[in-house]
Amino acid sequence: MRRRQVLKHSIALVSMLVCVCCFFIVTMTVLRLPDAPTKESAMGFYPITRSRKVSLQDGNLGKFGEMMIDMLPQDLAFTVFVPSEEAFKRDLRLSVNDSLKSDRFNDTYAILTRILGFSTVPRALLSSNVKLGELVNYDSLSGFPLYISKDIDEMLVVNRVRSEIIDVRKEEIVVHLMDGIIMDAEFEQSVLSDNDTDED
Incomplete structure (x- = not known):
């Protein structure tokens, strides 16, 4: 029992x-x-800053950013990862006051054209198209590979360069303002060595 x-x-x-x-x-x-942050974001390869989604009226793309956008046809879908004015100054030593003077304008325009080739994808890519924890890959206009992911606070990270402002629309073009410049190492070296020669 x-x-x-x-x-x-x-x-x-x-x-x-x-x-x-x-x-x-x-x-x-x-x-x-939600997925845990990736190893790279946990290790802090880019600074953690809090940003917000803005409309075009609120988003100041800066003079260089506007020049880059104006190079593209407005009626076709593109995504441009535009460097901030601070990124241009910090990473390439380009400032609006000096770099747009008549004696340097052609060189600056050529640099912006190359940056546009490295940082533009021929399709509209909103932040909502990238899922948290996912890594997507697209070739830029110049054939440079772009690896795009989303950070834990919804900001995009492209080749380890973090966005400051996302999803700005200008007609068919989607713009993400970046805290750095997307380019290959060879171009970066050539631009920086040119700047060093100019300063001497």
């Missing part, structure tokens, strides 16, 4: 544990937690 009661209690206990485990699995599946 006692054995029968122990057996009944054991079966009831095991059944209850199975029910609790099933409930836990179903709950975790339905209420899926």
Whole structure:
């Protein structure tokens, strides 16, 4: 008699544990937690800044950014990862006051054209098209590979360059303002060595 009661209690206990485990699995599946940040973002390869989505009226693309956008046809879909004015100054030593003077304008325009080739994708790509934890790959107009992911606070990261402002629309063109310049190492070296020669 006692054995029968122990057996009944054991079966009831095991059944209850199975029910609790099933409930836990179903709950975790339905209420899926967001993915943990990738190893690169956790290690901090780019600075953490808080940004917000803005409309074109609020988003100041800067003189260089506007010049880049004006080089593209407005009626075709493009995505441009435009460097901020601060990024141009910090990374390429280009400033609006000096670089747009008549003696340097052609060189500056050529640099902007190359940057546009490295940082433009021939399709509209909004931040909502990139899922958190996903890495998407597109070739830019110049054939330079762009690796695009989304940070934990919804900002885009392209080749380890983080966005400051996302999803600015200018007709068919989508613009993301970046805290850095997307370019290949060879072009970066040539521009920086030209700047060093100019300063001497």
